[in-house]
Amino acid sequence: xxxxxxxxxxxxxxxxxxxxxxxxxxxxxxxxxxxxxxxxxxxxxxxxxxxxxxxxxxxxxxxxxxxxxxxxxxxxxxxxxxxxxxxxxxxxxxxxxxxxxxxxxxxxxxxxxxxxxxxxxxxxxxxxxxxxxxxxxxxxxxxxxxxxxxxxxxxxxxxxxxxxxxxxxxxxxxxxxxxxxxxxxxxxxxxxxxxxxxxxxxxxxxxxxxxxxxxxxxxxxxxxxxxxxxxxxxxxxxxxxxxxxxxxxxxxxxxxxxxxxxxxxxxxxxxxxxxxxxxxxxxxxxxxxxxxxxxxxxxxxxxxxxxxxxxxxxxxxxxxxxxxxxx
Amino acid sequence: xxxxxxxxxxxxxxxxxxxxxxxxxxxxxxxxxxxxxxxxxxxxxxxxxxxxxxxxxxxxxxxxxxxxxxxxxxxxxxxxxxxxxxxxxxxxxxxxxxxxxxxxxxxxxxxxxxxxxxxxxxxxxxxxxxxxxxxxxxxxxxxxxxxxxxxxxxxxxxxxxxxxxxxxxxxxxxxxxxxxxxxxxxxxxxxxxxxxxxxxxxxxxxxxxxxxxxxxxxxxxxxxxxxxxxxxxxxxxxxxxxxxxxxxxxxxx
Numbered sequence: 001x002x003x004x005x006x007x008x009x010x011x012x013x014x015x016x017x018x019x020x021x022x023x024x025x026x027x028x029x030x031x032x033x034x035x036x037x038x039x040x041x042x043x044x045x046x047x048x049x050x051x052x053x054x055x056x057x058x059x060x061x062x063x064x065x066x067x068x069x070x071x072x073x074x075x076x077x078x079x080x081x082x083x084x085x086x087x088x089x090x091x092x093x094x095x096x097x098x099x100x101x102x103x104x105x106x107x108x109x110x111x112x113x114x115x116x117x118x119x120x121x122x123x124x125x126x127x128x129x130x131x132x133x134x135x136x137x138x139x140x141x142x143x144x145x146x147x148x149x150x151x152x153x154x155x156x157x158x159x160x161x162x163x164x165x166x167x168x169x170x171x172x173x174x175x176x177x178x179x180x181x182x183x184x185x186x187x188x189x190x191x192x193x194x195x196x197x198x199x200x201x202x203x204x205x206x207x208x209x210x211x212x213x214x215x216x217x218x219x220x221x222x223x224x225x226x227x228x229x230x231x232x233x234x235x236x237x238x239x240x241x242x243x244x245x246x247x248x249x250x251x252x253x254x255x256x257x258x259x260x261x262x263x264x265x266x267x268x269x270x271x272x273x274x275x276x277x278x279x280x281x282x283x284x285x286x287x288x289x290x291x292x293x294x295x296x297x298x299x300x301x302x303x304x305x306x307x308x309x310x311x312x313x314x315x316x317x318x319x320x321x322x323x324x325x326x327x
Numbered sequence: 328x329x330x331x332x333x334x335x336x337x338x339x340x341x342x343x344x345x346x347x348x349x350x351x352x353x354x355x356x357x358x359x360x361x362x363x364x365x366x367x368x369x370x371x372x373x374x375x376x377x378x379x380x381x382x383x384x385x386x387x388x389x390x391x392x393x394x395x396x397x398x399x400x401x402x403x404x405x406x407x408x409x410x411x412x413x414x415x416x417x418x419x420x421x422x423x424x425x426x427x428x429x430x431x432x433x434x435x436x437x438x439x440x441x442x443x444x445x446x447x448x449x450x451x452x453x454x455x456x457x458x459x460x461x462x463x464x465x466x467x468x469x470x471x472x473x474x475x476x477x478x479x480x481x482x483x484x485x486x487x488x489x490x491x492x493x494x495x496x497x498x499x500x501x502x503x504x505x506x507x508x509x510x511x512x513x514x515x516x517x518x519x520x521x522x523x524x525x526x527x528x529x530x531x532x533x534x535x536x537x538x539x540x541x542x543x544x545x546x547x548x549x550x551x552x553x554x555x556x557x558x559x560x561x562x563x564x565x566x567x568x569x570x571x572x573x574x575x576x577x578x579x580x
Contacts, residue, residue, distance in 0.1 A: 078411035211425050214474070215409035220380055222478075223398030223426040268412035268458070 004265050008279035012060065015286035019056035020048065022293055054185045059289045060282045061188070061195050062180070062248045065240035067281020068274055070255025071262075072202050075209035075270035076233050077138055080263075083256040084241045087141065087234060088148030092124025093117040093245035094176060095152040095159075101172050102159050113175075114190050114246035121242030124148050125234065138216075141230070178249035178304025180289050191243040198240035199278065201232050206271030213270065251304045253311025254281050260318055284310075330355050331482045331513040332377065332401075336385035339372045339537075346372045348537035349385070354515055356481070359508035361524035361545075362517040364534035365558055370517040371406060373534065374484050377515075378403055389482070398426035402478035404485040408467055413458035416470050420445055423477030445477035448503050465492045472500060476507070483507060485516045489523065501527035525549060525564070525573040533557060545571060555579055 021032055025047050035044035036053065069084035076082075085091065100106040100116035131144035163169045208229040211219040220226055244251070258280040259273055266272035285303075288310060292301045332354040339347040347369045354360050362370050376383035378401060379390030389401045402423065410419060423445065424438040434442070446452060449469045454462065459470055472488050483504070489497040497520070504514045505527050518524045524531055525545040533541040533548050535557040541548045546566070554560045559580040564573050 078409075207425060207428075211422055213409075213411045213414060213419070214422060214471070215405060215407060215411075217375070217380055217405040217407070218403065218409070218471075220394070221378055221398060221401070221403035221405075222422065223395045225394050263412070267418065268414045269418060270412070 004262075004276060005279070008276060008283060011283045012279055012286065015283060015290065016056050016060060019059060019286055019290055020052050022290055023047070023052055024297060050184060051182075054183050054188050055180050055289065056286070057188050058180050058183050058191065058247060059286045061191050062244040062251065063254060063282035063285030064278040065195050065198065065244045065281070066251065066254035067258040067277035067279070067284070068199060068202050069237045069240050070281070071259040071270070071273045071277035072205055072209065072233055073237060073255070074259050075205075075273065076212065076230070077142070078212065078215075080260055081256070083252075084237050085149070085252070085255070087128055087145040087237060088124050088152065089121050089238045089241045090245045090250055091149040091152035091156075093121035093242050094250050095156050096120030097175060097246065097249070098156050098159050098172050101175060102163060102168055104168075110184065110186050111190060114187065117246035118194075118242050120152075121238060121245065124152065125238040125242075129231075129234065138230075141234070174302065175249050176304075177302035178251040178307070179292075179300075179302045180248055181292075181300065181303075183247060187247045191247045194239045194243040198236040198238075198243070201236035202240070202274060205229060205233060205236075206274055209270035209274070249304060251285070251307050253307050253315070254284055257311045257314050257318075258284055260315070330388070332484075332515060333388040334373075334377055334386070337373065337376055337387055338384045339369070339376045339381055340384075345537050347376060347383070350534075350537075350539045352532065352539065352542070354482075354513045356511045356513055357508055357529070359505050359514045359527065359529045360516070361528035361531045362515060362534065363519075363521060363524055363531055363548075367536075368534040368557075369537040370534055371486050372537075374403075374486055374515070374517060378484065395426060398478070398480075400480055401482040401484055402475040402480045404471055404475040404483075404488055406486040406490075408464070408471055410459045410467060410471070413460050415456050416451060416454045416459050416462070417442065417446070417456060419459045419470055420451075420473045420477050423474040423479075426478065441477050441479050444479075445473040448476055449473040450499065465496060468492055469496060469500070472503075476503070481512050483512065483514045483516075485514075487517055487519065489518070489520065497523060498527075505529075521549065521558075521562070521575065522573040525571045549573060 021029055027044055032048060035042060036048040039045050066084060073082040073084055073086060074080055096117040096119055097113050100113040106113040128144050128148055132140045160169060160172060208224045211222045211224045216226060259277045262276045262280050263273055266276050288306050289303055292303050292306050295301060330353040334350055334352040337347055337350045338345055350373060364370050372381060375381040377387045377389055389397055392400060421434055421442050424434060424441060427438060446455060449472055451469060451473055459467060468491055475483060475485060489500050492500060501523050504516060508514045528545060531545050531548040532539055533553060540557060541553055549564055554562055559578060560575050561577050561579060562573060562575045
C-alpha cells in the first residue's frame with residue numbers, strides 16, 4: 001500500500017508525458033516540450049497546445065472519473081460487478097449526443113454535442129431520483145438505473161432506426177465507440193469543473209463506504225447518514241460520468257476493471273480504493289489512448305474499442321484467478 | 328437512576344399489525360439485559376426501533392439523538408453478519424472507532440488501544456491480520472462482536488450475537504458482556520439460549536407478540552406458566568452450587 005500510490009502517481013506522470021510526445025508529427029522530445037512551454041511561433045506549438053495537451057488532459061480526467069466513480073459504486077453496493085454506468089447516466093448522456101449528431105446541432109458549434117449530452121444526463125439523473133427517491137433502497141436505485149439505461153438505449157436505437165442519412169448514422173456509430181481524438185481545450189474546460197466537483201464529492205465518501213462494509217444497519221449505527229451518502233454518490237457519479245461521456249463518448253470497463261485490480265493492493269479498504277482507482281483509471285485510459293495511436297496510426301482506432309479489448313480479457317483473467325473465492 | 332436506555336411506549340407497525348406494542352423499558356448502568364421471546368416476538372424490531380433504525384411511535388432516548396451523537400452513545404451488532412470485502416480483522420474491528428475519529432482522521436493512539444482491548448477481550452490475537460471474509464461464520468461473529476466492543480459506548484446492543492458460536496465461545500462472549508456491564512456500562516442482548524440468558528444476564532425481558540410480558544431477575548421471569556404460555560415449553564430450572572441451571576425439556580405445541 002505504502003508504495004502503491006507513489007507508483008501510480010509516477011505511472012500517470014510518465015504516461016501523460018508519453019501521451020504528449022506521441023503523434024504523427026515527427027518532432028524530438030525536447031523540441032516538443034519547448035514548443036509546449038514557450039510559444040515559439042512554429043506550428044509545433046499549435047500541435048502541442050491545441051491537439052496533444054487537451055487529449056492527454058482529457059485522458060487523465062476521464063480515466064480518473066471512471067475509476068473513482070467505479071470504486072465508489074462498488075463500495076456502496078458492496079458488489080464487485082457494479083460500475084458507474086449502472087445508474088443510467090452514460091446511456092442518457094449518449095442519447096443526448098446522438099440527438100445532437102442526428103439533428104445537425106453538433107455541427108453548429110463545438111460545444112453543442114457535449115452540452116446536449118450533459119443536458120440529457122441531467123434529465124436521466126432527475127428521473128432516477130424521482131424513481132428511487134433520495135431515501136430509496138440500493139436495490140431500487142439499481143432497478144431504476146437499469147430501467148433508465150434501457151429507455152435511453154431504446155430511444156437511441158429509434159434515432160438510428162429513423163435516420164434518413166447514412167452519414168449521420170455512421171458518425172453516430174463511430175461517436176458511440178468513444179474517443180479522445182480531435183478534442184480541444186474547450187472540451188477540457190467543459191469537463192474539468194464538473195469532474196473536479198464530482199471528485200471532491202466522491203472523496204468525502206471514504207469513511208461511509210468503509211463503514212458500509214458491515215452492511216447498511218451497522219453503518220447507520222456507526223453514525224453514517226445513508227440518505228446523504230446515497231444522494232452525494234448519485235450526484236457525484238452523474239457529474240463525473242456525464243462529463244466524461246459528453247466529451248469522450250461511451251468508454252466502458254474502466255470503472256469495472258480498475259477497482260477490481262487495485263482492491264487486493266489496498267487491503268480491500270473502500271476508502272483507499274477510491275483514490276487508488278482515480279490514479280489507476282488515469283493510467284489505464286492514458287495507456288489505451290497511446291495504444292490507439294501506436295497500433296494503427298492511420299486507421300483512427302477508437303479508444304472505447306481498445307478499452308473493451310483490453311478490459312474484457314483482463315476481466316476474464318481476474319475471474320479465472322478469483323473464481324475459487326466466489327465458490 | 329440515570330437510564331442509558333429509556334424507551335417509552337415504543338410501538339412499531341408492519342402494515343397495520345403491531346410488531347412492537349407499547350413497550351416501555353429503562354436500562355441503567357451495570358445491567359446486562361437479556362431480551363428473550365419466541366421467533367417473531369419482536370426482539371429485532373424493538374432493538375432496531377430503539378436505535379432509530381426503524382420507523383416507530385413513542386420515544387427512545389437513543390433514537391432521539393442525532394446520528395453522530397447516537398453512535399457515541401450506543402453500539403449495535405445486527406443479526407445479519409456482513410463483511411463485504413477481504414479486509415483484515417484488525418481493520419474491521421477498527422471500524423468501530425468510526426464515530427470517535429476526527430474528520431478524515433486516522434486512528435489515534437487511544438483508538439488503537441481500544442481496538443487492542445477489543446481484540447484481547449474476544450481472544451482474536453491470532454486472527455489479527457487475516458482477511459475477515461476467510462474466517463468461519465462463528466469466527467466472523469466474534470470479530471463483529473469485537474467491532475462493537477471497540478466502539479466503547481456506554482450502551483451495547485446486540486441481536487443474537489452468540490448464535491452459531493461454539494459452546495466455549497458462547498460462554499466467553501456472555502462473560503465479556505457481563506464484565507462490561509459490571510464496569511458501569513449497559514448491555515442489551517437478544518438471545519434464544521435461555522440457559523445462557525439465565526446464567527449470565529442480570530435481568531431478563533420477555534417479549535410475546537410485541538408486548539413485554541415479564542421483566543425482572545431471571546428466576547422471576549422464567550416461571551413454568553410463562554414458559555408454557557409464551558414459549559410452549561416445559562423446562563427444568565434450579566439453582567445449584569454452579570449457579571442457575573435451565574434446561575428445556577419438551578415442546579408443548
